[in-house]
Amino acid sequence: MIELNEISKTFDTYRVVDRVSLTIPDHARIALLGPSGSGKTTLLRLIAGLEKPDTGTITMDGRLMSSPGTMVPPSERSIGFVFQNGALWPHMTVAENIRFALGDLAFGEQQLRTRSLLERMGIFTLSARYPDQISGGEARRVALARALAPRPSTLLFDEPLTSLDRTLREDLLLLILESVRETGSRMLYVTHDEYEAERIDGTIIRFENGTICHDGF
Template identity: 40%
Template sequence: MTDLLTVKNLTKSFDESGPVVDGLDFTVREDEIFALLGPSGCGKTTCLRLIAGFERADRGSVEIAGKLLESPDHHIAPQNRGIGFVFQDYALFPHLSALENVAFGLTDIPKHKRNVYAEEVLCRTGMGDYKDRSPNELSGGQQQRVALARAIAPKPKFVLLDEPFSNLDAMLRDSMRKEVRSILKKAGMSALLVTHDQEEALSFADRIAVMNDGKIEQIGTPEEVYYQPKTKFVAQFLGRTNLFHADANGGSEINTGLGRMRLNCNACGKVLCSIRPEHLTLEKATNEHPDEIGKVVSREFKGHDITYHVELNDRKYLVHTDNRVIFEPDDSVVIKPLESAVILEDEN
């Protein structure tokens, strides 16, 4: 795949407290949906605004299809970057109909053809029957689809999505994610999504960059960043996990409080490890290894699965099992790993 967006050493500060965006390097490929995922205040929206041209970079550069858009000495105005933007609040013109909102930016199309083309784009987003309605006559999901139609109508090379699902209720969020992803894929457009929602990034994006304190800690597919986190922050931010220290002797196995456990790679010395709760299971305790017997402290029944809180050797572990593994509080159990533990780069 060819890289469409290239971000190099992108840096931005607003005051003397330090950079909000600190030396970001990443690429987005053609026909790829890429997500910047991180907590509030980590710099992801500032990065989006730098790419869009709403902010000026202190250092670094932004290129699309080899064309320089942003650097300390070069700045192309937002309207000339060939980028579509879907805002968090949709930012539709309240006095214009859905059709007029979409047609507004089609300045390269002859005036007498704009409404025809705008209606075609609205139909692609499932909003053709609502073309004459004003934004205040539309639901949140419908407004979002109109905003997306407006963003893709000029056929931009790239679309930026600034937390576009955050104003929707949980059920609508899920369905709209699927719809918007399908629309972008069918249109063959690359997109950059900014979100603080882990589930949203994992289900929507082809690749994810996990941000923390202005920096990118890891880039990879949803499966890579979830199952093979590189740092403690990534392991904890992407979902619940069990962290523990252990002494490795150069091989791919270690002795832990849970017994002998495989590692995802060879290691030597003191290491910090992570293992997801669903990569553990519970078995009824026997007297064979008394030092590995734990006690169920509590459990959370969720229908399709159960989360157990287990105390073992003065430590507490989380274990997710399917609903056929049944234990009660105070039961004696043995925690068994189903997958390898992952070694993390940091120990803080």
């Protein structure tokens, strides 16, 4: 279970996240729906440990992860993150991008896991290509595979289908939902698209001006 307790974050003088409290149970699927600039991405980054809260605490499975005086490094939080536009490392091939996320495993196991993920995502033939040699849709599949690679307990999605056409969005959304179901991870999916939020088939939380304005629980 992830618990956010009175979390706030201010950039310069603008309070982007304002005293947010939220509980994310195990295996939950949550869509965080809100307009651009409402603070959804910052909330995801706070959970991932990429931002430090000004006030409040974040605990994961009983362990304190973030507070103004405590920060557990992002790599120790068992989190998979799918960024907008993929955020693939340009100097690594598709396979290397996935393998990098499997740092703790022996090389042989890394190879096996990478291969199985590439096959699962339907991009095995692209394994030796670099990010600039694949399409936008393929890049999102690689990003999803990379997020799934270390078998994280929490999967965070930051508008992962932005700037894709409708067919691709539908295919990828199905793939995301199947993957989440298979892994049993909890999922927090940020979007500004009402249709995408409904397709998640879980709890919808509406987020505006840095606060939760409708809790779907």
